[in-house]
Amino acid sequence: MTISREMSAAAVSARGVLGEASGAVSAFFAGRLTAAGGFADRAGKADLYYTVFGIQATAALGGALPTGRIAGYLSSFGVGEGLDLLHVSCLARCWASLPGGEPPADLAAAALRRLEACRTPDGGYAQQPGLAAGSAYGCFLALGTYQDLGEDLPDPAGCADCLAALAVGDGAFANDLDLPIGSVPATAAAATVLHHLGRPAPAETPAWLLDQHDPAGGFYAVPLAPEPDLLSTATALHALGLLGADLGGIREPCLRFVRSLRTAGGSFAGHAGDDVPDCEYTFYGLLALGHLAG
Secondary structure (H helix, E strand, O other), X not given: OOHHHHHHHHHHOHHHHHHHHHHHHHHHHHHHXXXXXXXXXXXXXXXXXHHHHHHHHHHHOOOOXXXXXXXXXXXXXXXXXXXXXXXXXXXXXXXXXXXXXXXXOOHHHHHHHHHHHOEOOOOOEOOOOOOOOOOHHHHHHHHHHHHHOOOOOOOHHHHHHHHHHOEEEOXXXXXXXXXXXXXXXXXXXXXXXXXXXXXXXXXXXXXXXXXXXXXXXXXXXXXXXXXXXXXXXXXXXXXXXXXXXXXXXXXHHHHHHHHHOEOOOXXXXXXXXXXXXXXXXXXXXXXXXXXXXX
């Protein structure tokens, strides 16, 4: 199963936790679909990045997707010329996640050329060409895009070596060499990539991730973060699920934390005090709830 499909499958399980509230969440995503055919960013403008989350969340909640309308929006980007690596990856994922969508015939070749231009000498991937070393997020994007396009990642050993260089001890990973501090999103990304490459994560990784859990609720992004956040909570839970960790001891406080972030409008906030509707964080709310479904 691909990274994208794994996350979508987990989000499906959120429906049982949400119960009747799933209708409000579905309505939120329906309201974020713009006239242009893409899902809106935090400012209300159609954006490829947010469209990924809109497509996956709507499908996970059992909602109907206007495939033709969304496909028209995606087709306006052609094969992604002029897009940065992140948005090329998003374009590939949107097409892969859109039921019945017909991507441009040469999208795969063009997208993979862009990816390979971002390959780094250490065997990993950066988010832009010309860098000396890859990042955990770059490797995550690259592997996910190869999977979404139905292709094998070239040199998986090189990608694993890149991630090994980002390990900072105790099972944690930094996102890049310039800031060698372990973070939950980077560690979750590294653990996910290693899982899909058939490589073991460090034995200490589950314990390090669990150490970032606030007993009262969610996960901190880094050990000294001022408060837990939804992105870190969802990605930590996803990685812990892949690593086979027991979530029993944290399930109830995590459920309370995630539920506390659901707004009256059906969306989820990224953290306490965040009041801007956001497709990304609302998908992460579904992902977290799916892993906490029991």
